[in-house]
Amino acid sequence: MTRSFTLVQLRYFCAVAELENMTAAAAALNVTQSTLSSAVAQLEQVMGTQLFTRLPRRGLRLTSAGRRLHDNALRLLEEADQLPGVVREEGPTLVGDLTVGVFGPLAPFRAAVILEEFEREHPGVTLSFLEGDQEFLRRALRDGRCEVALMYDLGLGGELPRRVLRRIPPHVIVSPDHPLAATPDQPVSLRELAGEPFILLDLPHSREYYLSLFKLLGVAPRIRHRASGYETVRAFVARGHGYSVLNQRLPHDLTYAGSPVVPLPLAEELPPIEVLLVRPIGSRPTLKAQAFEDVCLRVYGVAPEFPID
CATH class of the missing domain: 1.10.10.10 (Winged helix-like DNA-binding domain superfamily/Winged helix DNA-binding domain)
Incomplete structure (x- = not known):
């Protein structure tokens, strides 16, 4: 029966x-x-x-x-x-709700642009972002709280299907009063800075990534402050409390308080962070999730013919 x-x-x-x-x-x-x-x-x-x-x-x-x-x-x-x-x-018209995960430090750079593009193309879908750190998003994908996530390649392991959207190399930021700020186009070495106070972006998996960059060069940073906010790190650097290493770079170099930081290229070729689209294990995307992925590919300028692995 x-x-x-x-x-x-x-x-x-x-x-x-x-x-x-x-x-x-x-x-x-x-x-x-x-x-x-x-x-x-x-x-x-x-x-x-x-x-x-x-x-x-x-x-x-x-x-x-x-x-x-x-x-x-x-x-x-x-x-x-x-x-x-x-x-x-009339052809398919997407309707309903879609929840997408997004890594906290990544959200201010792309989430609003992606939202605008998605809502313009699919006005019948209510898109909501679930923001958190890497571990939070990994659990959200596992538990079905989001259908797809925009995140970094940190702490994921190899089991989650993903698509690389961008590779972002690390760079140094210093205050305008730092001696190296006078030559912002001149590459600097982390070995040269290792003895100075360091401001660490202290998020799960992010901190391990940044500390691994020093380890690859055989030096250890002198950690002065730890901060879980991307903008907090930049604010500390702008006020002269130390230098930091980050990946994402704003179109301008001002902090929320209006003080500038000075970005410097690294002399060493160190591992970049990958920005990824990540799906739950064993899942096939809904039409809404696939539409979100298509928008992300266009925003990041990625050719659409290569599927998520």
């Missing part, structure tokens, strides 16, 4: 999966919690397996079966949303 389920049940299930909380999902869907709980229970019965792990005082987590259902349900619901346009021969 064929086991039946409804699109409504799938929509309810996806809402619970994304919010990881029955009460919050019920409020978002404007239904009672008992209605939502019953729909999920019926779906579990139809699928013949548990879809969520109930964690006391911590909400719900998808089981491995639940994650597989979530990935496939998103595509099925998206195809269902396209049916009215197909019937009217």
